[in-house]
Amino acid sequence: MLRKILFVAAALVLSYFVGSRFDFVPILKTATALAQGQRSLSSRDSKSGSRPAADASIGGGDIAPIRAVADPYPVFDGIALDPANNLVAISDENHHSLLVYDRASGGKSDAVTEPRRRIMGAATEMGFVAGVTMDPEHHEVYTVNNDSGDQVTVYSYQSDGNAVPARRLFVPHQSWGLSLALGRGELAVTTQELNAVEIYSRTAKDLTKPSRQIVGMDTGLEDPHGVVMDERHNEIVVSNHGNWTQFRPYTNYDPLNLDQKYVPGRFDPASITVYPITANGNVKPERTIQGAHTALNWAMGIDVDAQHDEIAVANYGDDSVLVFKRDDNGDAAPIRRIYGPNTHIVGPVGVAVDTKNNELWVANYGDHTALVFSRTDSGNVAPKRIVRNAPAEAATCGFTNASAAAYDPKRGEILVPN
Amino acid sequence: MPRVSAFARLANGAVAPKRILEGQATHLSRTMHGMDFDVPHDEFFIPVALSGAVLTFPGGAGGSEPPKRVIQGSKTGLVRPQTIAVDPVHDELFVGDPSARAVYVFHRTDNGNVAPIRVLQGTKSKLVEVTSVAVDPVHDLLIAGQRGPTPQTTGLLIFKRTDNGDVAPRAIIAGPKTRMYHFRQVVVDPKVGKIYVAVQDIWYKPAAPYASSNVRSDFAAEKNEEALKWTTSPFDPSTKGFIGVWDIHDDGDVPPRAVIRGPESRLLEPGGVALDPGHGEVIAVDGGVNGYQVYLVPQFFQSEFWSLLAHGLRLQP
Numbered sequence: 001m002l003r004k005i006l007f008v009a010a011a012l013v014l015s016y017f018v019g020s021r022f023d024f025v026p027i028l029k030t031a032t033a034l035a036q037g038q039r040s041l042s043s044r045d046s047k048s049g050s051r052p053a054a055d056a057s058i059g060g061g062d063i064a065p066i067r068a069v070a071d072p073y074p075v076f077d078g079i080a081l082d083p084a085n086n087l088v089a090i091s092d093e094n095h096h097s098l099l100v101y102d103r104a105s106g107g108k109s110d111a112v113t114e115p116r117r118r119i120m121g122a123a124t125e126m127g128f129v130a131g132v133t134m135d136p137e138h139h140e141v142y143t144v145n146n147d148s149g150d151q152v153t154v155y156s157y158q159s160d161g162n163a164v165p166a167r168r169l170f171v172p173h174q175s176w177g178l179s180l181a182l183g184r185g186e187l188a189v190t191t192q193e194l195n196a197v198e199i200y201s202r203t204a205k206d207l208t209k210p211s212r213q214i215v216g217m218d219t220g221l222e223d224p225h226g227v228v229m230d231e232r233h234n235e236i237v238v239s240n241h242g243n244w245t246q247f248r249p250y251t252n253y254d255p256l257n258l259d260q261k262y263v264p265g266r267f268d269p270a271s272i273t274v275y276p277i278t279a280n281g282n283v284k285p286e287r288t289i290q291g292a293h294t295a296l297n298w299a300m301g302i303d304v305d306a307q308h309d310e311i312a313v314a315n316y317g318d319d320s321v322l323v324f325k326r327d328d329n330g331d332a333a334p335i336r337r338i339y340g341p342n343t344h345i346v347g348p349v350g351v352a353v354d355t356k357n358n359e360l361w362v363a364n365y366g367d368h369t370a371l372v373f374s375r376t377d378s379g380n381v382a383p384k385r386i387v388r389n390a391p392a393e394a395a396t397c398g399f400t401n402a403s404a405a406a407y408d409p410k411r412g413e414i415l416v417p418n
Numbered sequence: 419m420p421r422v423s424a425f426a427r428l429a430n431g432a433v434a435p436k437r438i439l440e441g442q443a444t445h446l447s448r449t450m451h452g453m454d455f456d457v458p459h460d461e462f463f464i465p466v467a468l469s470g471a472v473l474t475f476p477g478g479a480g481g482s483e484p485p486k487r488v489i490q491g492s493k494t495g496l497v498r499p500q501t502i503a504v505d506p507v508h509d510e511l512f513v514g515d516p517s518a519r520a521v522y523v524f525h526r527t528d529n530g531n532v533a534p535i536r537v538l539q540g541t542k543s544k545l546v547e548v549t550s551v552a553v554d555p556v557h558d559l560l561i562a563g564q565r566g567p568t569p570q571t572t573g574l575l576i577f578k579r580t581d582n583g584d585v586a587p588r589a590i591i592a593g594p595k596t597r598m599y600h601f602r603q604v605v606v607d608p609k610v611g612k613i614y615v616a617v618q619d620i621w622y623k624p625a626a627p628y629a630s631s632n633v634r635s636d637f638a639a640e641k642n643e644e645a646l647k648w649t650t651s652p653f654d655p656s657t658k659g660f661i662g663v664w665d666i667h668d669d670g671d672v673p674p675r676a677v678i679r680g681p682e683s684r685l686l687e688p689g690g691v692a693l694d695p696g697h698g699e700v701i702a703v704d705g706g707v708n709g710y711q712v713y714l715v716p717q718f719f720q721s722e723f724w725s726l727l728a729h730g731l732r733l734q735p
Contacts, residue, residue, distance in 0.1 A: 058673060059727045060663070062680025063713050066699075067430040070709025094708050148705070150626050170627035170637075174448070192448065192468065193498075194631050209633050223447060223468050243447045245470035248497055250516035252547040252565040252572070253625040253634075264492045264531075265470025267445050297442040298420075316419070317441035317482065347419065347440075365419055395434040400419050401705040403602045403616075403689030404501075406455040406462060408477055412427040413436065414692065414701055416710060417450035417464060418419055 071397040073390035074099060076363040076370055078132040078143065078178075078301055079350030083357060087116075087157070089141045090350065090363050090370055091129040092389070093400055095120060098129065098143055098155065099389065103357070106372055106385030110392035121162025125153050128401045131178040131190075131226070131301070132350070135202075140166065144175050144189065147401050152178065152189065167205040171198065177238070177301070181229035181277070186211070188236060190224040194247055197227060197238060197275075216282025217263075220273045226302035226314070233306060233326070234277040235286070239299035239313060242268040270296035272311060272324070289324055291331025296322065301350040301363070305375075310335070312360060314348035321351055321362055323378075338362075340380025344371055347398075359384070367396050420446040422453070422464065424480065425710075427694070441482035445473055451602055451689070452501030452514065452550060456526070459506060461486070465499035465513060472499060472513055472524070489524055491531025496522065501548065501603070505579070507555035510535070514548035514562060521551055521562055523582075538562070540584025544571050549602050550615075553579060556608035557666050563604040563615065565623060566592075570671075572622070573598045574613065574664065591664055593671025598662065599623070602689040603703075609695065610721050611666035612675070616691040616702060618659045659687045661702050663718065675727065678702070678713055685711065695719045 074092035081088055086103040097120035105113050120126070127148030134141050139157040150173045153165040169187075175198075177190035185202045189210075196215035200208060214221065214236070223243035229236055245265030248257055271290035275283055289311075290296070297317025304311050309326040313334075320339035324332060338345060338360075347366025353375060354361065362371045362383075368390035371383035400418040407414055423435035440446065449467035456462065460477035464485075471490035475483065489511075490496065498517035505512070509526040513534075520539035524532065538560075539545060550563035560577045573592025577585060591613075592598065600619035607614070627637045660679030664672070678700065679685055686706025693700060698716025703709075717723040 057727075057730065059676030059723070060661075060678050060715065060718075062682040063678050063715065064682045065684060065711035066714045067428065067712040068684070068707075068709060069425055069429050069431065069433050070707050071432050073432075150628065170633075170639075172628040172631060173626050191631075196631055198631075206639075207627055207633055207637060213631055215631055241447065241468075242442070243466070243468035245468060245496075245498055247630055248517040249630050250498060250547055251626065251629075252567050254629055256519045262492070262495070262497075264494065265466075265468075265490060265496065265498075267469050267471070267490075270442055298440075317443075349419070395432050397432060397709060398419065398421065398423055398435060398438065399708045399710075401689075401708065402703045402710070403451045403705060404453045405603070405690040405692035405701050405703045405710065406453050407427075407692045407694045407701060408424075408455050408462070409457060409694070409696055410460060410477060411424070413424045414427060414429070414710065414712075415422055415424050415453065415455065415462060416690070416703055417422045417446075417453050418448070 069397055071399065073368050073394055075365060075368070075396065076389065077349050077365060078130050079352050079361055079363040079370065080132040080134040080141070081352040081354050081361060082134040082136045083354050084136045085157070087134065088361065089132050089134055091132045091143050093128045093130065096126040096129060098126065098132070098141065100141065101387060103354070106370070106387035108386065112389065112391060113387045117160040119155055119159050119161065119163050123162045123164045125149060125151065125165055125168060130176045133178040133180050135180055135182065137182055142178050142180070142187070144171065144178050146174060146176050150175065169200060169204050170207050176225050177227035179227045179229045181231050183231045184277070186229065188227045188229050190227045190238060192223050192225070195219070195221040195224065195244060197221065197224065197236065212280035214275055214279050214281070214283055218282045218284045220271065220285045220288055222268055222271065225300050228302055228304040229277060230304045230306050231277070236275045236277055236279060237302060237304055237311060238273050239302045240271045240273060241298055242270045244268060270299045272296070272299065272302065272313065287327070287329040289328050289330070289332055293331045293333040295334060295337065300348065303351050303353045305353040305355055307355045312351045312353050314351040314362060316347055316349060316365070319345045319347065319366070321345060321348060321360070336376070336378035338373060338377055338379070338381065342380045342382045344369060344383060344386065366398070368394055420448050420450065422446065437480035439475065439479050439481065439483060443482045443484045445469065445471065445485060445488065449500055452503070454502055454504045456504045456506045463502045463504055463511060465502045467498045467500050470496040470498060472496070472502060472511065487527070487529040489528050489530070489532060493531045493533040494522070495520070495534060495537065501550045503551045503553045505553040505555050508579070512551045512553050512560060514551040516547040516549065519545050519548070521545065521548060521560065536580070536582040538577060538581055538583070538585065542584045542586045544575055544587060546571065550604040552604045552606045552613065554606045554608045554666060555579070557611060559666060561604055561606060561613055563601060569593055569599070569622070574604065574615070589669035591668050591670070591672060595671045595673045603691050605691055605693055606666070607693055607695060607719060610719060610724060612718070612724070613664045613666060614691045614693065614700065615662045615664070616688040617662055618687040618689050618705070620658060659685050659706065661685065661688060661691055661700060675724065676718065678715070
């Protein structure tokens, strides 16, 4: 009995301490406020009842954290250029926003580069955004939720703040890359888990079936990411991580499909696959860049410089940008590689070529920057300009909708997979 | 971005990881909805949904280090594994695969194209979208968290650790009182027999617009709003997600024994949970905040606390 009394007393003291003293994580407060601003409760939440009386018998409660790790700044992902209107749009998957900068932005300063506009907030319907594309004719910018809301959202160039999208287009879960073909009036979307590219009408909205899909065992699509519709050469170019497994519906809304012949998963090298621009169905690629000489390593965003017949790749896995000849095929070595400590390339996800101004842009996920190089730069070269979304010394936490954790008591470490 | 980040236990604020594991050679992919650390053998385990594989890394792995073991191939049965738990006592790995509606069990040290030693799968098992697995070697139980087609099958299915084939769960913790509608990682503290669940939302997850590569014929955003309404929730709507704690012997539509939730907790949509019993801490990984929070709750790791709570003595503020 004495033991119980002592335990109760100790627990009450501890409870007071926990409940009243730990309130010193201001950065988390900022991050939480940002997240709450964007993910405010929908109307359905307000329809539920008040806190039930049964909660009184439940232990724990509204306990403040003693420590927290979160990034209060944007983290860049996809990038798109509109040289005609002197704009650059970069997606931010950390706080679910889209930042629009002047094309000539950036410099050598350690300070934050102010965007022209930042589209952000619950009304924008942005989740964990990935690819970006811009429409210089209709003055629209597109981004896609790779997670947390399966849709492409489209905004006018004038959109700013907590803006409602001009339209939304539902797409399959895990869609990543976007590319417009304005001459054809089409939008291409890559989807990781389906190993597919969907083609929609440019103006498609809401629940519209794709007009065609590149999907199937022969396509060579394996965890596709970046995509470009190259209208000059009538091709679709796709970057692939190299992961493949067959798709079987997995949600609780879908029946188990036992009729499907089992094909085990596999790891293949990363690749770039090229298809006719009218491809539809289980189409073999016209060309595939793949192999040890390519140095491809988690190829993310890509861009095609149709004028100079080149393909630029954000090569996330080794902190580089690779440039291939557009018509390369097989185990081809890149013709240029921007790589090394002077480049400040850290976890590149987006890349875009500006032939008008002879520049190449890189969006880093691994730190808080986008970098501007001369188009033909190669080797360990410093960028011409740096666009910063955080002060130069700011750390990058690197979370993307993490949904698991483990604790390692030997090293005293918290492990978090994205 | 697919990566495993290692943070110092005392990290606080906007802090970079001490170590990052990422790159082509690691074989990691997105959708790593589970991981587990094997303390006695100093290894951790990760499922690879997009390549149908299970990876084993040394405890201190970083950079572009390749896995030391890979389970993948035609004998494995793996389609799209999303979650994993290790039982270092019985040297077994439990792998949840929602695409196969199954939990596969492998030897802990399996490598290559190997068949599972047991497979839980079938209508009696009620396994559908397996979102989490946890194993309790003390009570000899396997816990599979899942989203089922109804509230009655959306929750925790508890099996004997050694169950094999199409076996009914011995207990199901599910129903409106659990508020466990949309959740991911589940972990167990075997010492005091408690199950921790990272609940992302108190509302049932609606259908996605696509089923495979086809538009879902009955999908409409407005209909999804309707679908959410049938999951009546008595929970305070001021927060969406929470960490819930159940007893390993719970069964039926029972509320959590304890929760961490509310504005002060700053939890929005926690999808991951890990335990540090040595320091009395619970770690919640939160996709809503895009970060993680650590809670000091040493009482949660004490049997006396749970005994007193069961008798109506509440020790919390």
